[in-house]
Amino acid sequence: MKTFTYSRAESQSDAVQSAQAGTAFIAGGTNLLDLMKLEVMTPDHLVDINHLDLKRIEETADGGLRIGALVSNSDLANDMRVRTSWPLLSQALLSGASGQLRNKATTGGNLLQRTRCYYFYDTDTPCNKRTPGSGCAAQGGFNRIHAIFGTSEACIATHPSDMAVALRALGAKVEILRNDGEVQKVPLGELYRFPGDNPEVETILHPGDLITHVLLPAPLGGTQIYRKVRDRASYAFALVSVAAIMRLQNGKISTARLAFGGVAPFPWRVPEVEDLIEGQAPSPALWTQAADLLLQDAKGQGSNDFKIPLLRRTLAAVLEQATNGADI
C-alpha cells in the first residue's frame, strides 16, 4: 500500500472541494482497500465521506425513491418499500457478495466498483485499465468472466455489480454533485463509458465529482425477476445475469424492461430488444427472436464463449417465467 493522506469530509461541498486528481472518496471501502493493498489503485489522498448525510431513503413527489449514496447494500435490500415496489432491486442486491460485505458496501460505491478481471489485479501483467498503454493480458489469456458485449481492442473487462443491473432495468438515475458545485441527474446507462481506447476512464465522473443519490422512478409493477447464473451457489460474481420487468395486458406484453450483467463493461441494456417484445404475445418463438437480436453482436473471447448460449437460454427462461400466468 502506498502511503496516502486522509481527511474526513464534514459536508458534501467539503468533500468535492477537498478532492482533486489523485484523490479517492472512501465509503465502505470493500473494493478500494483491496485494490490499494495490491497497489492496483494508488491514491495520494483519501476523503472519507462516511459522515455525510447520505444514509436515508426518501420518497419523491413522483412516487419514486431517492436513495442516499451511503445507504448500505443490506439496508437498501431490506427496505420494505424497495422489497414491495422495486423487488428487482432487492433480489439483485441479495444475490451479490456476502452478508458481511453487503453490510459495509454502499449504494454509490457499488456503482463504482472496479472489474474483477484477474489480470487487472496482478500488477505484473499488462492491463490497459490499470496501466494505460501496457496492453491487455486477458485477451489470449484466461477470460472466463469477461465480456461479450461492448469490448474494445484495449479491454474486455466486465462490470461486476448486480445492483447496477437491476437499477438499469428500473430506469434509475444517479444524482451527481459536480466538483464545481453543479448538481446533475444522469440516467445510469450514461454514467458509464465504453472502454474504447482508454478503458481506465470508466465513467463520466471527473476528479472530485461525487455520486450523492440514486433516483428510482415510480414503481413499474409487473413481474420482476433477477436471475443470476454463477459458478457456485453464493458469493460468486455473475457469469451472466438477467434483470427483467414484464407486464402483460390482454395476453400481450405491455411493458418489457431488460438488463444484463456479467457480459459487458457496464450493465447492458438493448432497447431494441424491449421494443421487439412489447406488444407481442409471449411465445418461445418470440424469446428466440429476442435472443437473436440481443446476441447478434456478441463476441466470445475463448474461455467465455459459453456465455452466448448461456445468456440465450437464461433469457428465454426468465421471459417465460415472467410472463407465465402474469396477465393482469
Next chain:
Amino acid sequence: MSTHLKMDEPDHRRRLDHMAQGIIGTGMNRPDGKAKVTGTAPFAYEVQPEGMAYGVLVRAAVTCGTLKHVDSDKVAALPGVLAVMHGPKFLRNPAQGTADKAPVQGSEDIAYWGQPVALVVAETFEQARHGAQMLQLEIKAKSGQVDPETATFETPEKKQDSQGDLDQAMQQADFTVDVTYTTPGHNSAAMEPHASIAAWDGDQLTLRGSYQMPNYNINELASSLGITPEKVRILSPFVGGGFGSKLGIAPEAVAAALAARELARPVGVALSRKQVFEATMRRSESRQRVKLAADAQGQLTAIGHDAYVSNLPDEDFSEPVTQATPFTYQGENRVIGHHIARVNRTCAGSVRAPGESIGLTVLENAMDELADVLAIDPVEFRLKNIPDKNPTSGLPFSSHKLAEALRTGRDRFGWDARNPKPGSCREGEWLLGMGMASAVRVNILAEARARVTLSPGGEAHVETDMTDIGTGTYAILTQICGEMLGLPAEKITVSLGDTSHPRGPGSGGSWGASSAGTAVFLACEQIRAEIAKKLDADETDLSFKDGHVIFENRQTPLTDLIDAAITIEGHVEPGKTMKDVTQATYGAHFAEVAVNAVTGETRVRRMLGVFAAGRILNEKTARSQCLGGMTFGIGMALTEELVHDPRHGQIVNHDFAEYHLPVNADVPQLDVVFLEERDDYANPMQSKGIGELGICGAAAAITNAMFNATGVRVRDYPATLDKVLAGFEDGC
C-alpha cells in the same frame, strides 16, 4: 524411562475395549476448541515478539529465467525499510512432505512465475509490503514449459506395474470402457496463510511457524540454513489448517530466519493469499486414461490406469494418482502407468489426500460408466468385484469393510428409489439424479514418540511435537491418555507442536492420530505397569477409573500410589504388519444432485458417507474430518480449479473470490455413518487414518449423479455449468 514397540505382529488384545474410563471414542469436545472460536489460540503470526521487523517476499514474474540484479538501493532508501535480501539460501519452493532435508535453493535460477526470490524487511508491515511492490528485479527470461500436455513425459520404471495381458483382455471382454478424464490443479486452501516468525538467541534459532510436521521441518530448516538441528527449535502449537500445504519447510521460514540473523532482531514473514497460491504447493493437474473390461456377468477381468501429472524439474514427488488401483477391485489383467511432465509451474506437492482423491475418483467414474454399459446397478457392480485378497500383491487384507459400507449406504440413502435411466427425473427446471462411489485410502503407521508424565497429584501431561492442524489431536491424545490411566479429561494436559518435545509423526497422510496416539498408548501402558508393580499385581488385572485403581475389589486413589512423577516415553515404529498385509480404510459415498436444465448449474441436494477406519477415537472430530472431506469432494466435482495462464503458466485465479471453494450454500445436508471396525494389524489401538478418507471418491459420487440426472458425462473436472451446457447443446 521408555517403552518401544515395533509393529511386527497384529495386536489382538484390543485393550481399549477393556478399559473403564469410557472416554475413548466419545464425541468429547476439543480442549482447544474454546480458544480457537474465541480467537485466543495464537496462530503463528500472532505471537509477535518485542522489536519484531516485518518481511514481505518478492516474486519473480517470469516463467523461467535468471535473476541478474536486484535494485536494492532504491527500496532500501524507502521509509522504514531495514533490508533487501536475496541469495543462495532462499528456497525455490517448499520441501516436499517428509523430505527431511532442504529443497532446491537459490534466488538466481527462476523456475516458475511466483517464485519468491527476495525479501524486503521493514519496521512495519505496510512499509515492507510497499517496498516489496516497488522492488525492481532484473531478470533474463528464458523460454519455459508451461503446458504439461506439450511436454515430454518421463515414465519412471519403478512407478509402472503390469500383470497379465490388458490389451488381450480388453479385446476379448464382453463389455469394456476406455475413457480419459482430466482433473485440474487444486490448492489446499487452508484458512490460515503460511507464516513464520524467527528469532535468534546467539546461534540458537526459534521459529514459530504454521507447520504440520515439525519433526521433519526441524531438519529441513537446519539443512536449508546450514546449521545443525540441535540449534533449531520449531513451535507450531496451533495450525489453521494444512491439507498438505504445510508439510515441508517453506520459503517464508527460511527467509525469516536469514533476515532475523542478519538484522539481529526477530523477523516475521507472512504470505498473502496470492503468495499461498503461487509459492506453496499445488496438486498437479492430471490426465487419466482408464480401461476396464468385464465379462457378461459383470466380473472385472482387466483394469488399466494411466496417469499423466506434472511437477517442476528436480522434484521427487509426483501425484500418486493410482495408489488404490492395484487393490480396490479384482481383475487378473492390470496395468498401472505413471508419467511425469517437467513444467515451469508452481511446485506440485501433497494436497488433500494425494493420489486417491483424484485417482480413485476417476476410477469410480469409469466404474459407473461400465456399470451403465453393463446395465447393472453401480452398487451391485462394485459388490461383485471386491477382491478377497490384494489382487496385485497376493497379500491378505488386514480388514475389509467395503462391502458393508456399500450395503449400509445403499439402505440408508434410499438408493432403491434411483431410476437407472438417465434424465428420467425432473422437478421444474431441475433434473434430479443419484450417484455413488467407493471410498478407499491406504493406511500408514509412522514412527512416533510421545512422553507422558503422571504426577503425584494424579494429573497427566502429554508431550510430543505432533501437531493439531484442526483435526482434533489435542482431543484424541487426551482421550487415549484418559482411557488408559483412568483419568477424566480435565486431569490431562496435552502439549503439542514443540520440537523440544519427543518427535511425533507429524500431521499428514492421515497417520497422525494412530501413530502419535500409539506412542501415548504405549507410554500409558507402561505407567500402568509401574503402578501395578507397587501393588505387586499384573497390570492387566488392574482397572483405572476416575483417578482410582481398582484391584481385587479394592479401590485406591491413584494419588496414594505415586510418590514421585512417573515419566515414560512411548515409541512406536512401523514393522511387518505394514508389509505382510494390505491395510486400507474403506467407505461409500452417495449423492443426490439437481442439475438445472436451463443453465447447467448443479446443486448437491444431499450426501451420505459410510466409513470404516478401525476404531473411531473421537466420534465428533472423526465426523468433522469426513464432513470436510465430503465438502472438498463437492469442490472437486463442481467448482475448484487452479487456472494457469496459457502463455506464462502463472496461476490466474489466486484468491478466494475466483478459486471457488464450496461455500455454505453449496453444501447441503451431509450425513456420516461409521462402521464398527477393529484393525489389529494397524496398531495396538486398532484405529486407522480418517483424515483423508472422506474426500476419496466423493467427487465421483456427485458427477455420477449428474450423469444419472442428465445423461451428460463431464469428463473434465470440475463439472462447471459450461461443460454441462455443452452436453445439453450436443443433444443430450
